[in-house]
Amino acid sequence: MHLLIPAAGMGRRMGSNRNKLLLTLLGKPLIFWTLQAACASRHINWIGIICQLEDLPDLKAIAEEMALTKPVRFIQGGKTRQESVYNGLQGLPHNARHVLIHDGARCLATPDLLDRCAEALQKCQGLIAAVPVKDTIKVVDRTGLIKDTPDRTNLWAAQTPQGFDVQLLKQCHETGHKSGWEVTDDAALFEKCRLPVKIVEGEETNLKVTTPVDLAIAEYILRQRQGTGD
């Protein structure tokens, strides 16, 4: 299974002056933990890291230090996540039939989740990891007034990995590009093209490290996993 890791963001919401994936999390760069899970996955046998040129030396150094046992290709990122994934798809080897896409910023995803998604992708055209929403969600208008309270039983919070048939996802990205669609995940392009996307039960701990508080929570979870919860 081929894996693309979008890692070309800036981390503005983190308030950092560099790519948040290079920030330290429990003594290692944040992206180290994402790569460690990818390496431990039984099904992933190729990794594409999508990144900005300025981060290339740091990311290469991390990959070298980890002595990754799977082939790794670095692919130039774009201005948005959507553009980055588009570039990533062009950088896949020609024999890639299925692809998992997993945010570098979701550094707590387990190898088991990656493997469950890889296995499920053998039987469908598109899927995403997701978890049922725990909060009551409000739809709010521009003036701050609540317009609707959707039924929570139908609401799921999207995560990554997201997995797709490569040719279909390439077509969806092309259509999205021509039509000027702006989306925050790849499933949305599939949906807009009226293609089916399945849900795979995700992990509550699979948070996207976005703000400083997420960094603290991620560190806490990693400590618990390592049995050093103090």
Ligand SMILES: Nc1ccn([C@@H]2O[C@H](COP(=O)(O)OP(=O)(O)OP(=O)(O)O)[C@@H](O)[C@H]2O)c(=O)n1
């Ligand atoms: N041009 C971009 C923007 C984002 N990403 C990646 O997409 C994932 C999810 O994006 P997000 O968490 O929003 O990351 P940032 O764009 O870095 O954060 P922010 O929106 O706060 O600037 C991250 O792994 C990020 O590196 C990417 O590959 N290319």
Ligand SMILES: C[C@](O)(CO)[C@H](O)COP(=O)(O)O
């Ligand atoms: C793909 C994603 O991680 C699913 O939750 C998410 O959409 C990434 O974009 P965001 O704008 O940072 O939420």
